[in-house]
Amino acid sequence: MGLYLSIFKSKLFRFFGKSLKVKESWEEMPSQFQDMTSFLNWFDAAKSIDESLTNAQIDWVGRFKQGDCFQSVPKKNALEIGFGGGRLLSQSARDFDHVYGIDIHHNFEMSKLFLDTQGIKNVTLLHRDQIDLVPSGSIDFVYSFIVFQHFDSIAEVDFYLNQIDRVLSTDGVAQIYFGKNKNEGVKVTTEKDFILRDCSLFINPLAMRERVGARFNVLAYSDILPKKLNGYFGESVQAMILFKKQVHR
Numbered sequence: 587m588g589l590y591l592s593i594f595k596s597k598l599f600r601f602f603g604k605s606l607k608v609k610e611s612w613e614e615m616p617s618q619f620q621d622m623t624s625f626l627n628w629f630d631a632a633k634s635i636d637e638s639l640t641n642a643q644i645d646w647v648g649r650f651k652q653g654d655c656f657q658s659v660p661k662k663n664a665l666e667i668g669f670g671g672g673r674l675l676s677q678s679a680r681d682f683d684h685v686y687g688i689d690i691h692h693n694f695e696m697s698k699l700f701l702d703t704q705g706i707k708n709v710t711l712l713h714r715d716q717i718d719l720v721p722s723g724s725i726d727f728v729y730s731f732i733v734f735q736h737f738d739s740i741a742e743v744d745f746y747l748n749q750i751d752r753v754l755s756t757d758g759v760a761q762i763y764f765g766k767n768k769n770e771g772v773k774v775t776t777e778k779d780f781i782l783r784d785c786s787l788f789i790n791p792l793a794m795r796e797r798v799g800a801r802f803n804v805l806a807y808s809d810i811l812p813k814k815l816n817g818y819f820g821e822s823v824q825a826m827i828l829f830k831k832q833v834h835r
Contacts, residue, residue: 606781607738608736608780609690611782612736613692614691616628616691616692616696617691619696622635622696625671625693625700626673628670628783629671630670630671639704641816642673643677644815645674645815647677649763649826653828660755661683662726663682663683664681664725664728665685665725666678666685666686666687667733667734668731668732670697670733671696672698672701672706674729674731675697675701675706676701678727678729680706682708682727684708685708686710686711687709687711688717690713690714717749721753722752725753726758727758728750728758729761730761733763734746735764735787736785736787737787738774740772742787743787744797747797750802751802751831758830759828759829761826761827762827763826764789765788765789765824766789766823766824767788767793770793772787772793774787774788789825791807791825795807798829799829802831803830803832804829805829807825807826807828808826
């Protein structure tokens with residue numbers, strides 16, 4: 587109930603011309619949820635813990651584990667950008683020796699509790715401003731799903747691309763999903779038009795490939811993806827790009 591009331595209030599804010607800051611909403615709202623179902627629902631729109639876990643397994647296997655290069659990637663360390671409640675960490679931690687999770691919200695205790703209930707111990711949760719604690723060249727697989735589309739600026743994309751370049755191992759790869767702009771360039775939702783949990787950053791897929799290709803080797807990309815993998819729900823607002831570090835000889 588708290589989630590839907592918050593979204594209703596945010597729509598009223600937009601109607602009356604009041605601003606709602608994108609970054610602050612993702613930082614602060616998760617702390618309002620003290621029961622696990624509501625907490626996970628804020629990030630994943632799942633009506634129960636079981637549904638969140640089921641969707642996590644479907645997404646992890648269908649969007650990452652069965653993807654290009656995954657089987658050949660070393661399985662020592664992974665990094666998730668935007669772990670939210672921890673649902674994908676609960677899956678990746680079973681395939682890697684250790685997984686780092688990065689996020690900006692302030693309710694890590696609930697994420698830790700969720701992971702504990704799933705028997706997941708091989709994770710380190712860090713705030714976005716602590717990402718420097720991830721050792722350089724130590725990560726074999728960087729992944730992010732339903733996160734980049736919620737950034738409030740293209741500068742945040744560049745921040746993470748710089749960090750990916752720093753932390754990726756020589757044989758590592760990164761697989762990033764991002765909100766796609768069907769027009770040219772980049773579109774950022776204004777604070778006046780923003781509604782809680784809505785997408786706020788849209789990047790033209792070609793522009794994203796050029797941006798990533800300027801510093802990485804692009805291995806694969808897909809501009810048209812299904813919204814969900816367990817049935818037909820239309821086209822996703824996301825696109826995907828897979829890349830690795832450039833090797834300078």
